[in-house]
Amino acid sequence: MPIVHVSMCAGQSKTYRAAVLDGLYLALRDALKVPEDDRFMTITEHAPENFRFGSAFGVERSINVLYITISVFNTRTAQQKAALFQRIAEVLTENPGIRPEDLFVTVHDLPKENWSVGYGRPFA
Template identity: 65%
Template sequence: MPICHIFMRAGKTSTYRQTIFDALYKAMRDALDVPDDDQFMTITEHEPENFRFGHAFGITRSEDLVYIRITMFDTRTAQQKKALFKRIAKLLGENPGIAAEDIFVNLLESSKENWSVGHGLAQFV
């Protein structure tokens, strides 16, 4: 039950944004065995003056940079996380053509008891 938040500069087309959603969902299905139709994602667009980045770790980034924050259960292995990072970079590189240097992913892990997905219930406890 991952939740994805994508942060990017404003100005890309709806098709471009939908392609990012589709690629992330496929990457999570492939690497994390996310169930069918388990899609909880948002994109937040920022005007250039409200979107800052650097070139830390010797990585030269462009204005196409996307920050991807995925909040998920704390049950995934290091292998699954590595596979997810690779799969995201591959799929976003293929379509819509985001360079690997412009894909910044942050995973946030949370215990299952911290989730309610509706009806005020703790479905995973």
């Protein structure tokens, strides 16, 4: 049950944003085997004056960089996360055509007791 949040500079089309969310869902299904209809995702757009990026780690990013944050149960292996990173790059470079240099992805591992997925009850 990953939760995905994407931060991006404002100005992309509705079709582009849909392709980002659909592509991330596909990558999660392929790499982490998330269940069908497990789509807990948001996009936040920022005005250019409120959006910064750099070339840290030798990566030349553009104004089209996506900051992708994924929260997952802490049961995922390093290999699964590496496969997810790779699959995200494959899918999103194909559609909607994002440069792989513009994909900045972080995964936050959280124990299940830190989740409540409904009714105010802890996930068990």
